[in-house]
Every structure is written in structure tokens, then in C-alpha cells.
Amino acid sequence: MFDILHRVGVKTSLDTVYTALATPEGVAGWWTTDSTGDSKAGGRIRFRFSEHGKDIGGFDMKIVELVPNASVVWEVVEGPGEWVGTKIRFTLKQEGDFAIVLFKHEGWREPVEFMYHCSTKWATFLLSLKSFGETGTGRPAPNDVKISNWH
């Protein structure tokens, strides 16, 4: 199994970052504006992406774990085959003025080229989360940072 790892520090409270991860309204501020669903463990969240107004797919996640100001874990139940069954884990902690986010997208079966792409995209979205937490404005899709011919 192969994992994507990232670490960012958001100069705000743990509570602000946790809310941005634990609710669809929060995730809409930094990953994709089209985030809908539950805010409790065992529930589901649906993330959709579009380009020029056209749906280009997305992910359905089961909310595996929600520990206030400490962790959020999703499991991918629908989406691209490479993602299904993988987990996305956010672990939070305070360090000085920063809410630190340790990110792990774990359980990729093979380090396919799509995994390289997703690793870089996740970095841009975590920096979007940082900006959202610090300024109130992130860069969720469809206004996300384009990194290549793949998006």
C-alpha cells in the first residue's frame, strides 16, 4: 500500500480548522464548492467537481471518524477506481500560533501516475485550506489551482 502525506500549518484556532474539515459547508470553502451531506460519523459526504459548468465527476465518502479538534477520517466509497477503498485522514494539533494539519491519503494499491497527480493537487487544496482558515477565502474547485494538462 502507498500513501500521500502532507503537512500544513494554519495560523488560526484548531476549532476553525476542524469545522472546515468536519462539515460539508466547511469543505466547500477549500476543496470543492459542491460538497453536500452529513456532519456525523457513519454519515456520508458527496463531493462533486465541474468544469465550465459541466460535471466532471467526484467522490462519495463515508465519515469514519470525527474527533473534535483532533481528527477527521473519510473512506472513499464511490469515485475513480484507484480511490475506492482508500482513506483520507486529517490529524490536528496545536503548535504555537498554528493549527497543524497532518494529512494522509492512505491505501493506494499502486503508485500509478494518477497518484502522483493527486499528491500535488492535495497540496494545493491544503494550501487552499490554509488560506480559508487564515483569511476566510480558499480556492475550492472550480476555482482551484491548475497544475497540468490533467487539471
Added chain:
Amino acid sequence: MFDILHRVGVKTSLDTVYTALATPEGVAGWWTTDSTGDSKAGGRIRFRFSEHGKDIGGFDMKIVELVPNASVVWEVVEGPGEWVGTKIRFTLKQEGDFAIVLFKHEGWREPVEFMYHCSTKWATFLLSLKSFGETGTGRPAPNDVKISNWH
């Protein structure tokens, strides 16, 4: 062993991207302005970083492989303990208008928190490489994107 993976597409020629990777003058345009050394396989490159004019460390690399417009491989011979012995591999290919860079920082012994940090920093530097290749201006250190309390 654990690897950091990334993929970016640079809207320019393979030759432009290769030169930005294969020469210290090129690397100075997107990773750290203080890049000096050789431009041939078997040689060494020295990368140094500073903050407010003060040296904060760096990396010495052996140039393991240089294949024009196809690949650049470095091996870390001096630097933080977690980095020594790891390899940094850039594989290039053309896709339409884009020079695609597949990046792999391979051979981490443990997925320590510093690896999470370096993964995100590498993403910012590869986007700096993209900008450097497309516009002539990147964001090499000390003008790099700050992502946390760690830099």
C-alpha cells in the same frame, strides 16, 4: 521505504524544463537561489537555504543520472539525516503542449512528520518550477511559499 510523488505539467518545451533541472543555474530559478556546482553525471550540486540572511542548512547532491529531455536523478550525500541516501528523480515527457514532470523523492526510511512537510514543500517548489518554465519567474528560496511554522 517510502516515497514522495508529484506530477506537474509545464506549458513549455521539454528542453526548457530539462535545463531548469540539469544545471545549478536552472535550479536556482525555482528551488533555491543558492544552487552551485556541476552539470554532469558523477558531479555534485550544493543547495543552500537562508532566512533573513542567515544560513539555515541545505543539501549536497551527487548527480546520478542526466538524460537530456528525459530524466535527472540526484542522490543526497549531505543534509538532514532523513534525507541522506534518498534519491530525487525527475522523469520528463511531452503530452500535447505540456512538458510533464513526474517527481519522486524515494527511499525515506520512515514516514516521519518531516516527510509530510517535505512532501508539501516539494509541491510548492514544483509549482515554482512550472511558473519558472512558463513565465521565467519562479519562487525559489528565500522567496518560497511558507506553508507552516516549519517554514
